[in-house]
Amino acid sequence: MKARCTECGTRYSMDSIRYECRCGGLLELVQDFRGVDAEQLKREFAKRLGERHTPLASGVWRYKELIAPELPLEALVTKGEGNTGLYSPPAVTSYAGCRRLWLKALGENPSGSFKDHGMTAAVSHGRFLGFRRFACSSTGNTSSSLAMYAALMGGEAHVYVPEGTVSENKVLQTLAYGAVVHRFAGTYDDGIRFLREQAGELGLYVGNSVNPFRIEGQKSIIYETAQDLSWQLPDWIVLPGGALSNVSALGKGLRDLYELGFIPRLPRVAVVQAEGASPFHRMMEAGAAELVPEPAPSTRASALNIGHPPSWRKAALVLQETKGVTVAVTDEDILNAKAVVDASGVGCEPASAAAVAGLRRLVSHGIIDREETAVCLLTGHLLKDTDAVGAYHLGGGPEALYANKMNRVRL
Numbered sequence: 001m002k003a004r005c006t007e008c009g010t011r012y013s014m015d016s017i018r019y020e021c022r023c024g025g026l027l028e029l030v031q032d033f034r035g036v037d038a039e040q041l042k043r044e045f046a047k048r049l050g051e052r053h054t055p056l057a058s059g060v061w062r063y064k065e066l067i068a069p070e071l072p073l074e075a076l077v078t079k080g081e082g083n084t085g086l087y088s089p090p091a092v093t094s095y096a097g098c099r100r101l102w103l104k105a106l107g108e109n110p111s112g113s114f115k116d117h118g119m120t121a122a123v124s125h126g127r128f129l130g131f132r133r134f135a136c137s138s139t140g141n142t143s144s145s146l147a148m149y150a151a152l153m154g155g156e157a158h159v160y161v162p163e164g165t166v167s168e169n170k171v172l173q174t175l176a177y178g179a180v181v182h183r184f185a186g187t188y189d190d191g192i193r194f195l196r197e198q199a200g201e202l203g204l205y206v207g208n209s210v211n212p213f214r215i216e217g218q219k220s221i222i223y224e225t226a227q228d229l230s231w232q233l234p235d236w237i238v239l240p241g242g243a244l245s246n247v248s249a250l251g252k253g254l255r256d257l258y259e260l261g262f263i264p265r266l267p268r269v270a271v272v273q274a275e276g277a278s279p280f281h282r283m284m285e286a287g288a289a290e291l292v293p294e295p296a297p298s299t300r301a302s303a304l305n306i307g308h309p310p311s312w313r314k315a316a317l318v319l320q321e322t323k324g325v326t327v328a329v330t331d332e333d334i335l336n337a338k339a340v341v342d343a344s345g346v347g348c349e350p351a352s353a354a355a356v357a358g359l360r361r362l363v364s365h366g367i368i369d370r371e372e373t374a375v376c377l378l379t380g381h382l383l384k385d386t387d388a389v390g391a392y393h394l395g396g397g398p399e400a401l402y403a404n405k406m407n408r409v410r411l
């Protein structure tokens with residue numbers, strides 16, 4: 001297994017773990033697709049939809065040849081992740097305003113968010129190298145996912161969670177899986193910095209998205225979405241951006257599919273940030289060459305509360321390659337979009353609804369045409385942030401346009 005620096009091209013063997021290049025650039029895995037027969041693989045992927053209790057039944061490991069061909073099946077730590085629904089509720093389509101919309105419900109993953117796609121790959125690689133202790137800095141879902149997989153393999157998880165800004169549901173889920181939860185005063189970005197300096201010495205395998213195996217696993221989100229749609233992707237893929245790992249993985253996955261001839265053209269990518277944590281959108285809008293970190297990010301969509309996204313360079317490249325765009329939306333827009341998604345029966349957490357709010361904004365500004373089609377990646381489950389649900393429906397002010405108040409009766 002080999003990785004390459006995305007900045008200077010230096011190559012590293014991944015027979016020991018490494019998260020960044022000597023030059024400071026992020027690494028990405030090098031896949032060798034020579035000898036891959038795409039048509040035969042397509043038939044194989046279709047056949048594996050009939051598997052039930054093997055590692056290849058997973059919506060990540062179904063695509064093992066394109067993700068981690070060298071990892072032995074016995075090394076995989078898997079819980080049948082992926083295999084999530086793709087829905088097209090008319091109420092959400094008309095709210096967004098485009099011709100056809102699909103919602104990829106990644107909250108249906110085993111720990112309730114898309115992070116499972118990447119974490120099964122990272123923890124499997126860590127176990128393969130002989131690690132038993134894993135760590136991450138997290139806005140919540142990364143820690144739930146890491147804790148779940150570490151528990152499954154009988155290992156140990158150490159998670160670093162900023163105090164006050166993370167959904168309590170996610171922290172409790174992480175505790176329940178048996179992880180050691182370290183809370184600290186600061187932000188996600190401080191946790192990343194701490195692990196960058198300390199993980200090696202502490203013997204910890206880091207499951208954050210600077211880990212290139214996370215990105216390889218997360219590629220399966222777009223593989224599965226494409227397979228769901230018979231390898232016909234829509235005009236746009238719209239997703240929320242925090243650390244920007246998901247858009248980096250999306251870009252790498254799209255490149256794979258295009259190079260292998262699974263899809264005839266690249267869809268365009270739209271990254272949606274919350275206004276209070278939108279350093280990437282501000283950079284793209286200004287056409288700047290460098291990202292200026294946001295020192296005090298603040299949004300109710302806690303999974304997006306990141307001021308210094310580690311993967312911004314990779315993300316910028318993806319937007320360049322796909323003629324992509326960015327947009328920022330307010331917390332009010334996010335929570336109203338969430339209410340529409342929830343009431344459609346699909347449901348998601350606030351950060352996920354940013355995708356739908358962003359799509360609506362892009363359509364209303366004519367950047368996405370009403371005749372175009374889109375997939376929104378709904379990244380996390382409705383029950384991941386029950387405080388947000390209560391605050392909106394029971395305590396919301398006039399800006400909570402779709403609040404569903406309780407009905408008090410005397411029986």
Ligand SMILES: *Cc1c(COP(=O)(O)O)cnc(C)c1O
Binds near residue numbers: 209241242303304349
């Ligand atoms: C992690 C996360 C995001 C942001 O994804 P990035 O890869 O950090 O950009 C969005 N929504 C949810 C629910 C998440 O858990």
Ligand SMILES: [Zn+2]
Binds near residue numbers: 006023025
């Ligand atoms: Zn480098």
